[in-house]
Amino acid sequence: MTSVDETRREVREGASGPLLTMEGIRKTFGSVLALDGVDLTVGRSEVHGLLGGNGAGKTTLMNVLYGLYRPDSGSVVLDGSPVDIRDPRDAISHGIGMVHQNFLQVDTYTVTENVVLGTSLPSWPSLDLDDPAERIAELSKRFGLTVDPHAKVATLSVGLRQRVEILKALYRGAKVLVLDEPTTNLTPQEVDSLFGSLRAIVDEGMSVVFITHKIRETMAVCDALTVMRDGKRVGTVRRADTSASELATLMVGDDAAVGRVTEVVTAGMGAAAGTAATGAPARDLGDAPVRVSVRDLVVLGDHGVPATHGVSFDIRRGEVVGIAGVAGNGQVELAEAVAGVRALEKGAVEVDGEPLAGRPTAVWLESGVAYVPEDRHRDGILPSASIMENLVLGAQRSVRFRKGPFVDWKAARRHAEEAIRAYSVKASGPSAPAAALSGGNMQRVILARAFSHRPGFLILHNPTRGLDIPSTQFVYDRVREAAAEHSAVLLMSEDLDELTHLCDRVLVLYSGRIVGERTRGHYDQYELGHLMAGLEDTA
Template sequence: MSADTLATARPAVELEGITKRFPGVVANHDIRITVRPGTVHAIVGENGAGKSTLMKILYGMQRPDEGTIKVNGEQVSFRTPSDAIAAGIGMVHQHFMLADNFTVLENIVLGAEPRKGLNLDTGAARRRITDLAAAHGLRVDPDRLVEDLGVGDRQRVEILKVLYRGARILILDEPTAVLVPQEVEELFQNLRELKSEGLTVIFISHKLDEVLDIADDITVIRRGTTVASVDPREVTARRLAELMVGSELPTPETRESTVTDKVALKVAGLTMEADGHRPVPKGTSITAYVDKLRQDGRRLLLDDVSFEIHKGEILGIAGVEGNGQSELIEAIMGIRQAHGDVELDGRDISSWSTLKRRESGIGYIPEDRHRQGLLLEASLWENRVLGHQTRKPAKNGPWVDRKAAKADTERIIGEYDVRTPGVDTLALALSGGNQQKLIVGREMSGEPSFLIAAHPTRGVDVGAQAAIWDHLRNARAAGLAVLLISADLDELIGLSDTIQVIYRGRLVAALDPSDITPERLGGYMTGAIAGTEEE
């Protein structure tokens, strides 16, 4: 749209006086936002500020107690998301709404299936999905099961699902959380193209530099109400952070080295086959077996991965989603079988169960807190016990010690600033950042000797992010060994003592964080820069 057209067009979305109360808390109070058509409108605020509740109201998932919503100048009242979809609004949630046991195609068309007679017209669906994917640079395989996809692929499916339904107003919740810089720029170019076609994007993000890059307008929400509407050309990231949380933008930078000469975790020759685990034939070495797999052209999810992590060291793993990071975690945790050896504090744990590995000192912050880290319908104290049920304070003979578990949950709430009414609150009632702080507190509380931290600050605000960084730095200084996997390259560079790049299941480069930029690191991750054994 031209500037003159934008100036005279009716707002795409108008929110006036939106108020939403829950028992004991006011999530939104007198929210006022005007979104111009054909623009990218960013909404920023710390976790718990009320952004998610507001977007759920706009998408028909919840109804406001007070206030009005207008779409394209017409007042609307949404009872369900179907009403919002019919009005041209689509939403990509931070935690995806996909059926794992369906294919990509089935997920995209679910509820909007093209028909040929009484049957699903898969040909028409595939053509439209392929056209949409090509037009917007969203790489997907329509026939893959969603349960086999990484987080990045799932996000692309969600975006296509919204576009497939003809949405003209898109709500994107943390859309860049899993992308490397090159992919972020590709997404932003896609958003600019959508904008030029007259589509409107409401963009929720905690990455303030990205907000300043892509947004035409920015609204800041703090403690449930709108506190500022700013022009991105007239504000800095630091000023946005101050508006959000009243403090300066935190930095992940770690200056002093605490790396010791004592090896906490040693991984040697980890190899995982894509088509299922097979035992190595008798009389054949693992090296010879893996060489034979390569010669046969068999796809390997992990290909001869070896590294050591010392006490007091953070080893960062950089890679585009789907290059073996999840499989590496599962092999170390004993969730999936792999060839090779895993040693913890000098003990071979390769044949141990996941529970025994956890009991022996492995902490785990999972990449998806909803799917892997929490029981959302359970209380906070029950989630404190999760994965630690065979150890104190949870264990009391054959029983769970509720009193001790609740007391320790109170301690975590205090030490990790988990904002909640109490230990009996359900996990689903917490904001994403507070859920993440609870998980970090739980995993640190087991006094681990080795911690897997997978995307530890994904989808959390700058305040929670700074708190989690501080806890990781302090634990590192106290001798904890950490395997850090993150799509936030500034976080990876700032926190890590060493960075290894994983590409197609292999470690292709070892990099010095003090001498690498996010752009160069992204080059190694995408294969644009050929890796060497040591940089």
């Protein structure tokens, strides 16, 4: 077998020029200009970061490369030759592989069956998969993507499922591998393992396009980085020649704005590439009383099976408590249960000593419970209603917005105007439909509704997912304000950097159970990752 050093030499000496060039890529969806003449050049044996906030056009550009979208104009040159990519089959035939955030897998099939699905099998029609399984095992070992070829996909963790998708691309002979936000839902250990595999892949002459919005990740693994903003390429830099603040400036587009979002840019920077972030020193909460008490909580999932098992915790006045865990371990059910929107099978929830289990939602709201759900489009907002109507939702029966038996719409409008101003919502006015808002502005409306009632208990579930840097900083500031005003805050997030940065304590949820706890000033992301993977707490 050719050694890695020989492969590197062959790549350097046997080929010249970039491996991939995309020029002038333009793509519109109706009246929306998603890509505005974007250029991208990916070198050989390179991990190329594609960095930008939500809506920057990163995934759209790679969907064009993979044949999911046809560009309105522009060209693609691969390995020195122009290519016309009309669909994913074309892309695969040209050596382009893409791993999406949502994996396309058949749970009841084995790893091997999922990998070979859609390919031509020499053993057809006998379906003898021994040779493919051997090849998958060899690829798995070669690139540090350890997974059992005979395992059923349904039994695998998220990290292992991702390896299956990468192996699927490598099995099909990918020369360019595109990974879309690949670290979402991975533990820190799995992230390190993934980064090691990417280095092994590029060492053998392939290139990787790494789509992300996290500056820390690009600084840890990428050789070069292209930054996108508002459907345009705003710059390409070598990792060795740049810094986190420079990348943030490119992403945000304003030096002054970067000064206001330094916290988001630098959060977790110490946790990159083998080091662990401990978080800031612990805050002194003094003798703050318990505001929220959750005891022995059992909540059923959508299929009638328990999603949480005897969950218990307290949150003190002014305390921010985080819930860490890989998605699918009971976070949604727990959030909905403590917010009063999902029935409890068993257990108790008290706010300021008042039992709330089994009581109407109106009582929970009157007790100061406010909820910012994970899916803002489905659960957080009424898109057909106005901003004003969304801002009073849940409080329309309160004295503040009543005039006799009717809603006081003048008071509601005044409240909406104040909230739009205070939360910097970009909209034409209170009467504008919520559906017309961008994701970040929609989140600001939801936060304004939650915070404006001075909640005693605030539940936030992935509140910054999909937000750009300024909007994320805005959320961080509001969380701190709520704590300063003595709210008890429960923050559920799949971003460990976010949790260790904001929380006084972090609880780890695995398979519906609290399996460990760490306090501010003593965070170790690798210990937390160990717990998130369901391994025993050794602390």
